[in-house]
Amino acid sequence: MNTILRPALVLFVLLSAITGIVYPFAVTGVAQSVFPAQAAGSLVVRDGVTIGSTLIGQNFTDPKHFWGRPSATALMPYNGGASGGANQGPLNPALMDAVQGRIEALRAADPGNTVPVPVDLVTTSASGLDPDISPAAAHYQAARVARLRNLPVEQVERLIDDHAKGRLFGLLGEARVNVLALNLALDAQPSP
Template sequence: MISLLRPASTLLIALSLITGLAYPLLTTGIARLVFPSQAAGSLIERDGKVVGSSLIGQGFSDPRHFWSRPSATSPMPYNGASSSGSNLGPLNPALADAIKGRVDALHAADPGNTATVPADLVYSSASGLDPHISVAAALYQADRIARVRNLPVARVRQLIDEHAEGTLLGFLGEPRVNVLALNLALDATH
């Protein structure tokens, strides 16, 4: 029995060191060399202070800002430690109520806007942490922001155009805008 325990325990210790220590340190080191910003969390700083990440969405409810895509993470929205969707099916009344509440909030913030509400402003993403909205969702909010901030609509639309990102690899998905980056640019506009 002891002759079996020694090689087994040696193998356990060796594999634990390789897979639990050496491999994670190696992959983290390579990531820091090849993708330094992403490995550090893609943090966005303003005046020397971290205000968020370009990879993780944040909630904005102030009418002066662009609103993000809704988050379904729990126990609180935009919880980076709990990436998940709501898992509510299309016939679930809770999903219908949540969507209705989001549409009502958008209409209350901009009662004169009669355009169709873009889907990404009322449906959460699969991860619940999507930092982007479609260009259409940003344009939907442009009039409200211009009115509340007393800015020309053309200036707000220009900011959207300046921060629009193209499709992935030139053909996957649709053009999008990082909400945090757009709101920071909006706040810097005088």
């Protein structure tokens, strides 16, 4: 029995050390040396203060800012510790009510906007933390943001276009605009 148990125990300890200690430290070291910003969480720092991450959405509620996708995280919006979708199917009345309420809120914030509301402004993502919106969702909000900031709509539209990113390698994913980056660029615009 000892001849079977000893090699199994040694192998268990060895593999645990390799996969639980050596490998994570090696991967972390390579990531921090090759991709330091991404390994640190893609944090955005202004004046020495961390104000967010380009990877996690934030709860922008001021009508002078662009709004991101709704968050499905429990207790508080965009809670990174509670990532997860709402798991509501398309026929679920709760989902239908939530979407209708979001449409009404968008219409109330910009009553003159009669363009159809882009779906990503009224539905949550799978993680509930999506930092990006579609260019259509950003353009939908441009008139409201421009009006409340007393900026020309064309200037706000250019900002959106400047911050839009296409598909990865022209094939993967969808075109997108990072809401935090767009709002920071918007805040940097000189007031008229």
